[in-house]
Amino acid sequence: MKTVTRRLTMALALAASLAVSAGAIAFAEDKDLIVFDWAGYEAPGFHPKYVEKYGDSPTFSFFGEEEEAFQKIRSGFKADLAHPCSQNVVKWREAGLLQPLDPSKITGWKDLNPQIMAMKDLVYSDDGKVWFLPFEWGNTQLTYNSEKVDEKDIQSVRAFADPKFKDRVSIGDNVDDAYALAAIAIGLKNGAIMNDEQFKQASDFLRQVHKNVRLYWTDTTDIVQALSGGEIDLAWAWNDATVQSVANGAPIKTKKDTKEGFSTWVCGYVMFKDAPGNKDKAYDFLNAINDPQVAKTLVGDWGYGHANVKGMEGVAPEVLKEKGYDAALEQTDRVWFQSPVPSDLKQKMIAEFEKIKAGY
Structure with missing residues (x-):
């Protein structure tokens, strides 16, 4: 994996x-x-x-x-x-x-x-x-091409599953960041506390996102190249991806003020x-x-x-x-911490994310 x-x-x-x-x-x-x-x-x-x-x-x-x-x-x-x-x-x-x-x-x-x-x-x-x-510590947050994405369409992280972004999305090949996004999207305050029904809801959301995913990025170089080169327009990415993309002259911005906020690891x-x-x-x-x-x-x-x-x-x-x-960590209403996940839940996430990426 x-x-x-x-x-x-x-x-x-x-x-x-x-x-x-x-x-x-x-x-x-x-x-x-x-x-x-x-x-x-x-x-x-x-x-x-x-x-x-x-x-x-x-x-x-x-x-x-x-x-x-x-x-x-x-x-x-x-x-x-x-x-x-x-x-x-x-x-x-x-x-x-x-x-x-x-x-x-x-x-x-x-x-x-x-x-x-x-x-x-x-x-x-x-x-x-x-x-x-x-x-x-750092943040994983909604990152977008400001010349191609209308900000009114990304008021929620649920935009990652919006069909209008088909083939224009990238999220990390990373179970922790992926389920952080899903947990935020379904309204959980702590992804480490997730019952079977909530786990199903989170996984179903990631399946919807998968329909829009052009690529699952594997490192900072991947996502910066994809954003800077115009290959994708919407990403769930670490804060440094925006900094490096802007340094490359790309019109990339982050949106921390979505309805649900952003994730911090x-x-x-x-x-x-x-x-x-x-x-x-x-x-x-x-x-x-x-x-x-x-x-x-x-x-x-x-x-x-x-x-x-x-x-x-x-x-x-x-x-x-x-x-x-x-803004550091002062915006407590915006921050969603990636808390330690129980071992049995983590293994379920790993197995399910592999299925999702394979299209199942």
Whole structure:
């Protein structure tokens, strides 16, 4: 199954010199800490204080998508920290792969975005234990060609299923984003809480969308080329797609003020139960990525938001606006968080989305 990874083409370019493949290890002088991550996040600009303290980055091992990472860890691969996104944290925790974090050892814990921290089952479990340090976030939203689409026709995300857009639509080849769109469209406030009837309604909506889909995009390059080249006019895409399309001179805009709003995803770091390395260094790394100064790199170079509120406040307003974060997360009535999904529901979504894409 193709899976979309939330990594910008720009981010991958940062790692191109390493010529790494998924699962490869980039060795550093400091081998007391192994971080299992997406390619690109080994850039020292994301953990400068760690490098300053120890003289080098940790050792990084890379995965291509989260299911691959999950299976590799279950098969016995050893690492200290990993970088999953919100929809998969519960699955990793329930599989017994993780150990709780000690927030007293994480500098700036109180500065983390309160809306992200309040997401059910993401940072905290019901017993109050901490399992996840949020790092970056971004939006999936209605994106359109302003020269071909009349804004009056896209007041709702249900426009993706409107027959007038047949062969003019693209959504990601990504079960999480797809069901986020469907859940928003059928009026759910939390897609992680979906009964059998609601799941059927969401799946039926995606089947209607499928009739209009020209392509399921697999990475940022795909969707930017499709939008900029005029191949499609309406997309369910990450915020960086608009930024890059506009940079290409294309008349692409986002519409966050649809009746239902837009979807926000969050990624961050967890600690493995059988972490073999130096735990003090693990917390030093977590402190380094949570440093407010890192926001300037994360937003400016990659176009993602930083979970540290002080970090976002330190980014120049013109940069925030350019990257599509001028409204940040203040518009709580517009934001629909992609919360952690129970494992059994996630497996149903994966299986059903494959059927939908195949035309069944």
